[in-house]
Amino acid sequence: MTGRAADREGPVRDPGLARERTRLAWRRTVLAVSVVAVLATRLALTRGTAGTVLAALTGLGWLAVLVATFPRYAGSAPRSGPGASGAHRLALPLAALVSAGFAVLGVLLVLAPMR
Amino acid sequence: MIVFEAIRRWFDPHELREIGETPDYRFSLANERTFLAWLRTGLALVGGGLAVAQFLPPLPVRHLREVLAIALLLLGGAVAIRAVDHWARAERAIRLGRELPASRFPALLALLVGLGAVLLVVAVLVQAVRQS
Numbered sequence A: 001m002t003g004r005a006a007d008r009e010g011p012v013r014d015p016g017l018a019r020e021r022t023r024l025a026w027r028r029t030v031l032a033v034s035v036v037a038v039l040a041t042r043l044a045l046t047r048g049t050a051g052t053v054l055a056a057l058t059g060l061g062w063l064a065v066l067v068a069t070f071p072r073y074a075g076s077a078p079r080s081g082p083g084a085s086g087a088h089r090l091a092l093p094l095a096a097l098v099s100a101g102f103a104v105l106g107v108l109l110v111l112a113p114m115r
Numbered sequence B: 001m002i003v004f005e006a007i008r009r010w011f012d013p014h015e016l017r018e019i020g021e022t023p024d025y026r027f028s029l030a031n032e033r034t035f036l037a038w039l040r041t042g043l044a045l046v047g048g049g050l051a052v053a054q055f056l057p058p059l060p061v062r063h064l065r066e067v068l069a070i071a072l073l074l075l076g077g078a079v080a081i082r083a084v085d086h087w088a089r090a091e092r093a094i095r096l097g098r099e100l101p102a103s104r105f106p107a108l109l110a111l112l113v114g115l116g117a118v119l120l121v122v123a124v125l126v127q128a129v130r131q132s
Helices: A018-046 A048-068 A091-111 B002-011 B013-017 B025-056 B064-096 B103-130
Strands: none
Touching: A018 A048, A018 A091, A018 B025, A048 A091, A091 B002, A091 B025, A091 B064, B002 B064, B013 B064, B025 B064, B064 B103
8 A cells, every 4th residue: 555644644734734834824914014105104104293193103004913813923822724714703804904005105105295 | 776786796695605506615714825836926015006106206298107007006906806706606606516717817918917017118218229
């Protein structure tokens, strides 16, 4: 018998690898969100009072992503079984909307006059 | 409105938790990782736009720097929105046992990025010829 273990055992054994990969992907993404937030804040702070307000908004968006996606990137013990991935689904649209928000904010800052 | 219907689906727990059958959780996680990879692609474009806006010196062509920054920012924002929409539609398809939604978006994005790069190469060459 030369079949791979996965072929022989029927249901594939998964010692939480899919979950671990997803957690690492979330960490990379939150890191990217943080870098973009820093860039947006830096640009905003060169644009006077209105820019300061936009910088504060950027900080709020970054904080919202950090808090809402915490269960997904933090290292809690991997659970298994169906449905375990279903919790905290709001984190995905939120992360996407905040990212798009950074883009809109960036457009506003580029169009705003330099101080 | 189709747009509001789509946005509602991103957030609707019924749509993503109860419709069809609950798939092997690894499928959901793989779908989530695909979303995350797209989101990082969008964030890279947004970050590139923000960097162009503040670190690039003004270019010889008037407002080219601003146009470049805004193009990158809008493209990045579109990629992020499309990422979550595609994730929701793929999740629905997985639960209903249907085929995954086909999409022209990756090809369109590749064409736009390639076209932008070619235009910039032309701009650099024209500038070099003028100065020599």
